[in-house]
Amino acid sequence: MRKMTMFVALAAATALSTPAMAGSPDGKFQVKVLGTAVLPNGEIDKIKYLDAGLGDTLADMGVSDVDAKANDNVVPTLAVEYFFNQNFSLETICCFTQHHVNGAADLSGTELVDHVLILPATVTLKAHLPTGTPFKPYIGAGPSVFFVFDEKPGATAQALGVDRVKMSNSFGVALQGGVDIALGDSGFGVSLDAKKYFMKPTAKFYVEDTKVLETKHNLDPWVLSAGVTYRF
Structure with a gap:
């Protein structure tokens, strides 16, 4: 997290301090430095495989309704946007977000997966509504790939031998809406942004290289951001 924060701060400082980048509310490029709340779902959509032995263990524990929930997180985000014209642009974001997945329903209170690090590689095509004012609302949509790193079994999963x-990794789409607000003619502004992702990753649990459980999840996070912008 500290490295990511330093990267975002350095990128923003570089963009805002380069003399050749004269700020303008009508510039071709825009950089955003944002604080972002990542609010995933994580519920189990389908149990694709369940080892008979693990199934018997869960039955002995009185578990019949199996579900899961991923925790929320707040992270720094860097967005870079290119404007084809005043009405259309292309935007990409850079951030890492870390989560864990806990049990829900009959598994409430259990720890299933720890330290899931996600890179949400996302590109959206955005349409901006010309209002003739500093307030410029937009909508957008585009593809996304969630790259997953460094996941580990949680304490409860380990106790069951996992x-x-x-x-x-998961491929899906993102829908987007928000507003950019120019602060004068300097190129500086503020931005409010909301994205809804539709992602269905799978999780596979192993005991000594033998798969004992495979689940498909509705990750489907809301990603809510606010921060400062610079357009040039």
């Missing part, structure tokens, strides 16, 4: 867990 020694490795693998969550899949």
Whole structure:
């Protein structure tokens, strides 16, 4: 997290301090430095595979309704945007977000997956509404790939013998809406942004390289951001 914060701060400082980048509310490029709340779902959409032995263990524990929930997180985000004209632009974001997945329903209170690090590679095509004022609302949509790193079995999964867990990378789409607000003619401004992702990764749990459980999840996070912008 500290490295990511330093990267965002350095990128913003570089963009805002370069003399050749004269600020303008009508410039071709825009850089955003944002604080972002990542609010995933994480519920189990389908149990694709359940080892008979693990199934018997869960039954002995009185577990019949199996579900999960991923925790929320707040992270720094860097967005870079190119304007084709005043009405259309292309935007990409850079951030890492870390989560864990806990049990829900009959599994409430259990720890299933720890330290899931996600890179949400996203590109959106945005349409901006010309209002003739500093307030410029927009909508957008585009593809996204969630790259998953460094996931580990949680304490409850380990107690059941799980020694490795693998969550899949996931391809999906993002819908976007927000508003940019120019602060005068200097190129500086503020931005409010909301994205809804539709992602369905799978999680595979292993005991000594033998798969004992595979689940498909509705990750589907809301990603809410606010911060400062510079257009040039």
